[in-house]
Structure formats: structure tokens, C-alpha cells
Amino acid sequence: MHLLAASRSGRVGPIADALRALNAPALDAYRRLLGAGDVARLVRDNGILYVYESEAALDADDAGWAMRRARGIRVERIGRDALRQLEPALGPGIACAMLIEDSAHVVDPAGVVKTLAERFAADGGGIERRRVTGFDLGPEGPRAVYTDAGPRDAGAVVVAAGAWSRTLAAKLGSRVPLEAERGYHVTLPDPGVAPSRPVGFIERGFIATPMAMGLRLAGTVELASLDAPPDYRRARALLEHGRRLFPGLDGDGASEWMGCRPSLPDSLPVIGRAPGFSNVYFAFGHGHLGLTQGAVTGELIAALVAGRPPAIDLAPYRADRF
Numbered sequence: 001m002h003l004l005a006a007s008r009s010g011r012v013g014p015i016a017d018a019l020r021a022l023n024a025p026a027l028d029a030y031r032r033l034l035g036a037g038d039v040a041r042l043v044r045d046n047g048i049l050y051v052y053e054s055e056a057a058l059d060a061d062d063a064g065w066a067m068r069r070a071r072g073i074r075v076e077r078i079g080r081d082a083l084r085q086l087e088p089a090l091g092p093g094i095a096c097a098m099l100i101e102d103s104a105h106v107v108d109p110a111g112v113v114k115t116l117a118e119r120f121a122a123d124g125g126g127i128e129r130r131r132v133t134g135f136d137l138g139p140e141g142p143r144a145v146y147t148d149a150g151p152r153d154a155g156a157v158v159v160a161a162g163a164w165s166r167t168l169a170a171k172l173g174s175r176v177p178l179e180a181e182r183g184y185h186v187t188l189p190d191p192g193v194a195p196s197r198p199v200g201f202i203e204r205g206f207i208a209t210p211m212a213m214g215l216r217l218a219g220t221v222e223l224a225s226l227d228a229p230p231d232y233r234r235a236r237a238l239l240e241h242g243r244r245l246f247p248g249l250d251g252d253g254a255s256e257w258m259g260c261r262p263s264l265p266d267s268l269p270v271i272g273r274a275p276g277f278s279n280v281y282f283a284f285g286h287g288h289l290g291l292t293q294g295a296v297t298g299e300l301i302a303a304l305v306a307g308r309p310p311a312i313d314l315a316p317y318r319a320d321r322f
């Protein structure tokens with residue numbers, strides 16, 4: 001019902017605005033947190049291509065493209081011949097595309113996380129790997145965090161546990177309709193094709209991204225419980241769809257992966273102070289866009305914890321909006 005409510009025409013525009021507010025500053029936020037040198041090593045900013053099997057399919061998708069244009073995103077329609085010049089490896093079944101030039105992609109997500117952790121430690125931050133099981137709640141809010149290695153005193157608590165945040169938020173009195181929207185990828189170390197930028201295949205629901213470790217085909221949506229075993233037939237299906245995109249695709253040595261997108265019914269995350277507490281902050285529910293929005297979210301939460309005004313209005317991301 002929350003999903004239906006969020007799909008009404010009057011809600012979709014404001015939701016797109018709130019997504020745009022987090023996505024537009026994403027690359028600048030990574031530049032600030034990673035530094036220009038590491039951004040140059042870990043991020044490519046040469047755009048993204050969304051391809052279609054027919055002009056009619058692209059026309060049918062027009063509402064989405066109109067929404068992007070209305071929010072200042074530059075998109076360019078590319079016909080069959082120009083598309084072959086842009087990406088010669090595309091198969092004959094691909095008819096046309098939309099190009100977003102002002103888009104960047106990460107070539108090594110683990111490298112981004114490791115670099116951020118190294119910078120945090122270099123700035124004096126301490127990292128402990130513990131499983132959080134609950135909170136010692138005093139009259140002013142949590143005084144300590146219970147972990148599998150005993151309690152830890154806490155002046156402020158940030159819940160940023162992805163799809164697992166629902167249970168932790170509930171222990172702090174917030175009920176959020178957060179679900180694991182599971183997705184898969186298959187990475188081809190030696191794919192035999194070399195697209196110059198990410199290629200999204202709208203009709204088949206995945207994106208092929210050239211990365212440091214090979215070509216990664218990522219997508220699919222599976223609503224399953226957090227601890228259900230992976231169904232890797234979905235990753236193999238991505239490889240089959242990939243061959244429609246790039247007929248010469250070589251699947252030798254492919255590795256498979258499943259991950260949990262932390263998703264809320266209106267496609268927006270929860271970012272801000274937790275209802276009822278002055279020293280608890282929520283930063284979860286980023287769905288399909290958590291890598292994109294991670295640095296921006298980090299800066300927003302850092303501002304709140306430090307008592308500075310956040311750079312954008314956080315009202316659309318309130319935990320109690322449902």
C-alpha cells in the first residue's frame with residue numbers, strides 16, 4: 001500500500017526532486033571525501049548509455065526521460081548509426097539509446113570503501129568490527145551500544161546498517177517499512193568486449209559496467225528475506241541477457257554475487273535525526289542508489305552530529321513519513 005501511495009502522480013514529482021537533491025552533489029561529495037587523486041583512480045565520469053531494442057520502447061519510456069529533463073539533466077537521444085560509432089560492440093538487436101553525459105561510475109566499489117576507511121583512520125577515527133545487538137536507553141537517549149563483544153559507551157549513535165537497519169531502528173522506537181530488495185551481479189574478468197561507459201539495458205533490467213576487475217552485469221529485483229540463500233540462476237540469467245547486448249561476450253571465469261538493497265516503498269532513504277532522540281541519527285534505505293548517495297549522506301549526518309545545518313532540506317527523508 002505504501003508503494004501504491006508513492007506511485008500516485010502527485011507524489012512521483014516530489015520524490016524525483018528529493019532523489020535529485022541527493023544525486024546531483026554526489027560526485028562533488030566524493031571529491032571532498034576521497035580527494036581528487038583517489039577520485040581519478042576510482043571514478044570515471046564519461047557518462048552512461050541506456051539502450052533500447054526498438055524506437056517504440058524508447059518512446060514508451062518518455063515520461064521518465066521528461067522527468068529527468070525537467071530536473072536539469074542533459075539527455076541526448078542516439079540513433080542506430082551514431083550508437084554503433086559510440087559503442088561498436090553493441091549487438092544488432094539494439095536500436096537506439098539515451099545518453100546522459102553528466103554521469104560517473106565507480107570502477108572499484110571496495111576500493112572506495114577501503115580508501116574512505118583509511119582516510120577516516122588517518123583523521124583520527126577508530127574502526128571496530130562488532131555486531132550491534134541493542135542499546136542501553138537512558139532518559140536522554142542511548143548511553144551505550146550493546147555488541148557481541150560487550151557494551152560500548154556512546155555519545156551519539158548513527159544507525160547505518162543497510163537492510164538490517166529495520167531491527168535496530170525498531171529497538172529505538174521507529175517502525176520503518178524497510179525491505180531487502182535483493183540483486184545479483186556477474187563479473188566477467190575477460191569479457192572480450194570493451195564498452196567505454198556503463199550501458200543500461202532498460203527492457204531487460206540490468207546495467208553492464210566496465211570496471212577495474214572486468215565487465216560487471218548487475219541487476220534483477222528479488223524480494224526475499226535477509227537470510228534466504230542466494231538464487232544464482234538470476235546471475236546466470238544476467239549473462240544470457242548480456243549476450244543480447246554484446247554478442248561476443250566471453251563468460252569464462254565469471255564470478256557471481258548477491259546483495260541486499262535496503263529499500264523503502266517511496267524509493268527515498270531515511271536520513272536525519274531519529275524521532276524521539278537528540279543523539280540518534282538514521283542513515284539507511286538508499287535502495288538502488290546507496291553507492292551514489294553514500295558520500296552525500298555521510299556529509300549530511302556529519303553536519304547534524306556537529307550541530308551544523310545540513311546542506312539540503314531533510315524533510316523528504318524523515319523516518320516517520322510513512
Ligand SMILES: Cc1cc2nc3c(=O)[nH]c(=O)nc-3n(C[C@H](O)[C@H](O)[C@H](O)COP(=O)(O)OP(=O)(O)OC[C@H]3O[C@@H](n4cnc5c(N)ncnc54)[C@H](O)[C@@H]3O)c2cc1C
Pocket residue numbers: 130131132133160161162163164165182183184185218219258259260261262283284285286287288289290291292293
Ligand atoms: C546488484 C546490485 C547493484 C547495485 N548497483 C548500484 C549502483 O550501480 N549504484 C548505486 O549507487 N548503488 C547500487 N546498489 C545499491 C547499493 O549497493 C546499496 O544501496 C548500498 O550498499 C547500501 O549501503 P549501506 O551502507 O546502507 O548498506 P550495506 O552496504 O548493506 O552495509 C550495511 C552494513 O551494516 C552491517 N550490519 C548490519 N547489521 C549490523 C549489526 N547489527 N551490527 C553491526 N553491523 C551491522 C552489514 O554487515 C553491512 O556491512 C546496488 C545493489 C545491488 C544489490
